[in-house]
Amino acid sequence: MTTADTDRAVEFSVFAHPDLTIDPPHEQVVFCRDAATGLRAIIAIHSTTLGPALGGTRFYPYASEANALGDVLRLSRGMTFKSAAAGLDLGGGKAVIIGDPAVDKTPELLRAYGMFVDTLGGRYITAGDVGTTSHDMDVIGEGTSFVASKTRTNGGSGDTAPMTTLGVFSALEAAAQQAWGSSDLRGLRVGVEGVGKVGGELTGLLLAAGATVLAADPSPAAREAFAARFPEASIVDDVRSARVDVYAPCAMGGTVTDRLARATAATVICGAANNQLTCPEVETVLGERGIVWVPDYIANAGGVIQAFSEQQDWTGEQTRAKAKALRERTAQVLATAAGRGITAGDAARLIVAERLTAKR
Ligand SMILES: NC(=O)C1=CN([C@@H]2O[C@H](COP(=O)(O)OP(=O)(O)OC[C@H]3O[C@@H](n4cnc5c(N)ncnc54)[C@H](O)[C@@H]3O)[C@@H](O)[C@H]2O)C=CC1
Numbered sequence: 001m002t003t004a005d006t007d008r009a010v011e012f013s014v015f016a017h018p019d020l021t022i023d024p025p026h027e028q029v030v031f032c033r034d035a036a037t038g039l040r041a042i043i044a045i046h047s048t049t050l051g052p053a054l055g056g057t058r059f060y061p062y063a064s065e066a067n068a069l070g071d072v073l074r075l076s077r078g079m080t081f082k083s084a085a086a087g088l089d090l091g092g093g094k095a096v097i098i099g100d101p102a103v104d105k106t107p108e109l110l111r112a113y114g115m116f117v118d119t120l121g122g123r124y125i126t127a128g129d130v131g132t133t134s135h136d137m138d139v140i141g142e143g144t145s146f147v148a149s150k151t152r153t154n155g156g157s158g159d160t161a162p163m164t165t166l167g168v169f170s171a172l173e174a175a176a177q178q179a180w181g182s183s184d185l186r187g188l189r190v191g192v193e194g195v196g197k198v199g200g201e202l203t204g205l206l207l208a209a210g211a212t213v214l215a216a217d218p219s220p221a222a223r224e225a226f227a228a229r230f231p232e233a234s235i236v237d238d239v240r241s242a243r244v245d246v247y248a249p250c251a252m253g254g255t256v257t258d259r260l261a262r263a264t265a266a267t268v269i270c271g272a273a274n275n276q277l278t279c280p281e282v283e284t285v286l287g288e289r290g291i292v293w294v295p296d297y298i299a300n301a302g303g304v305i306q307a308f309s310e311q312q313d314w315t316g317e318q319t320r321a322k323a324k325a326l327r328e329r330t331a332q333v334l335a336t337a338a339g340r341g342i343t344a345g346d347a348a349r350l351i352v353a354e355r356l357t358a359k360r
């Protein structure tokens, strides 16, 4: 996929719930520029109602600043919903650095970015996302203490992707239970889109559970590493049009379009990608076709749970238990949706609304 293709995917609107109590406008958006290092970044704080706004930094070659802004506004809003639904005392924020991480990422630029994060005085706490790693958090941490998921060597909890994956896998078990009456994933064909940090880990768990994995990724390096790590998985050009039981989006958002909802062979959609739906109406189409979709911010909360664990001094086992509990959270959302005849997205928003209104 080219940058232009991906940017088409991030051009969809920042749709908001009409009730401003549930879905308030953003509190603060900060544009950061540093001529010396070439840094161009945007930090968006959607809400600090439940606590400091925690969310990762995406390093991505957006075609335009407008696309970067749209992405960070959606991503930060998603973090408010994610932490609220996961029961964490955190608000929602996220940041994007505009550029190609393979070319533009330098220690100087990351340090300069860290100093911008620091100016917010803890209202925003950063972490990793697409294009950034725990090692980058170490460098950003030279400019600010408001950073989670640094490497363990540097006092952090390390890469959050394995914890995110544990949560996604647990959510998928609940979705399978809802779709087929069993959480056993053995024999299912799963299409994993994106074999980066989360997609790779997820493939490992799926294969161990006896599922068949078909994977797609436009990056030759990612495909090569994946093939060497998982020779038993197949690499295909496109998992969205493949005959799969489960579609697991683990790359960029905006892939669950009206067209996909009408055509996919999958019975379950559950993955790590943030902001999977291009608009809420897509979920109605999925529902009409009997497709079980797990709201992204319910399934992929394992990473933020780990980042929050750093403030709480939870043990690794406690943190893992909370990520695994996303299975029960997912089951609750899907059962509420089925019981009330509403979409899973609306059922998830009920949990978010309850927490936000109680706090206010
Ligand atoms: N890392 C984490 O802990 C968390 C990640 N997420 C979300 O999960 C998704 C994946 O995150 P990571 O694995 O950390 O990112 P990553 O950057 O490690 O991997 C993303 C992979 O997707 C591939 N990709 C890009 N466009 C693609 C396309 N059209 N089709 C197939 N593959 C494509 C890239 O080449 C890359 O290999 C992102 O949307 C991220 O925001 C959400 C919560 C936590």
Ligand SMILES: O=C(O)CCC(=O)C(=O)O
Pocket: 054, 055, 056, 057, 082, 127, 128, 129, 149, 160, 164, 274, 300, 301, 302, 303, 304, 307
């Ligand atoms: O997973 C992380 O490292 C932080 C949380 C986050 O940015 C996310 O869930 O998208």
